[in-house]
Amino acid sequence: GAVVSQHPSRVICKSGTSVKIECRSLDFQATTMFWYRQFPKQSLMLMATSNEGSKATYEQGVEKDKFLINHASLTLSTLTVTSAHPEDSSFYICSAIPYKGQPMNQPQHFGDGTRLSIL
C-alpha cells in the first residue's frame, strides 16, 4: 500500500520550454503532497508543500512563479517548471501523506523521482 507514482521519470528538453511533472497517490488519498529537489550526491531540499484545494506553500528562496504547483484532487499534484533553463536541471521528487486519522502521525511516501535535464 501507499504507492506514489511520479511521471515522467526522465525528461530532456530545450532551454525555455515548460515541463510538467505529475505526482499521483495510487492507492490512497493525500491532502498534502510535498515537492523536493535533490542535487547530485546531496540531500533533499523541500521546495513546497502542496495542499489539495489551496495554494501551495513555498519554502524561502523558491520562486513560485518559476515552479508552479497545482493540487487539484486528493490523488494528484503537478509541478510545472516554467521557462526552464540549464540551472533547473535536477532530480525532483514528490511525496504524499495519506489522509487518515491524524495526518501528523503519517509518514511521507515518496515517488521515484523525475530526472530533469535542460539543454
Added chain:
Amino acid sequence: AQSVTQPDIHITVSEGASLELRCNYSYGATPYLFWYVQSPGQGLQLLLKYFSGDTLVQGIKGFEAEFKRSQSSFNLRKPSVHWSDAAEYFCAVGGTGGGNKLTFGTGTQLKVEL
C-alpha cells in the same frame, strides 16, 4: 529550527557484518524520526519511523533504530548486512512543531564489500 546530522558521509562494511548508521537531531518539540533508503536514480523508501512509545523500533529489511532522547540520536542498525543493502540512507526529523515537514540529513552512502 530543526536539523539533522549524519556524521558519516560514506561507510563500507563487509557482507554479513553488522551496521550502525548515526543520526543526531535537533528539534524543539516532540520529534518524529524517520529513516529512508534511496537506491540510485530512485525515490525514497521508508525503512522505519518513531513517533512515540517503545524507543527501539523495528523496520523493514531487518533494520532497527533506537531513539535516545538524552543523546538526541536515532541510530540505524542491522545485525548482518546484505550486498543489496548498498544504497544511500537518509535520516529525517519532523513533528507537530513543524507540521508534516521533514528535515533530512545529508545522507550516508553505504557500500557493501563481498
